[in-house]
Amino acid sequence: MTPVHFAFSSTFILGLTGLAFHRTHLLSALLCLEGMMLSLFIALSLWTIQLNSTSFCAAPMLLLAFSACEASAGLALLVATARTHGTDHLQSLNLLQC
Numbered sequence: 689m690t691p692v693h694f695a696f697s698s699t700f701i702l703g704l705t706g707l708a709f710h711r712t713h714l715l716s717a718l719l720c721l722e723g724m725m726l727s728l729f730i731a732l733s734l735w736t737i738q739l740n741s742t743s744f745c746a747a748p749m750l751l752l753a754f755s756a757c758e759a760s761a762g763l764a765l766l767v768a769t770a771r772t773h774g775t776d777h778l779q780s781l782n783l784l785q786c
Contacts, residue, residue, distance in 0.1 A: 692734065699727040714769060714776040718762040725755040 689697075703724035710716050729751050736744040770776050 693731075696727050696731040696734075700724055700731075703727065711778050714762075714766050714778055714781075717778065718759070718766065721762065722755070722759060725751070725758065729755065 703720045707717055707720040707724070710720070729748055732751055733748040736748060766776055769781065773780050
């Protein structure tokens with residue numbers, strides 16, 4: 689495994705462990721998701737550059753567009769949760785109470 693591949697895979701794994709273990713605030717979960725998407729975007733961009741293929745050129749931009757949509761939906765949920773519950777703690781969210 690090259691150092692570049694190791695760096696991006698460890699970045700993705702760190703984001704995943706942050707998402708799994710630091711589940712106190714919704715904002716920290718969203719930041720971990722964005723870090724994971726950023727590492728996937730950079731890895732996919734480097735993969736298309738290494739292949740020298742024009743057929744995969746749109747894949748990183750498509751992933752970036754989906755990442756932007758995911759970020760906007762997450763922030764909208766964060767604002768709606770903060771308005772209704774008064775906090776963004778994930779322990780205060782209960783699907784049975786909604």
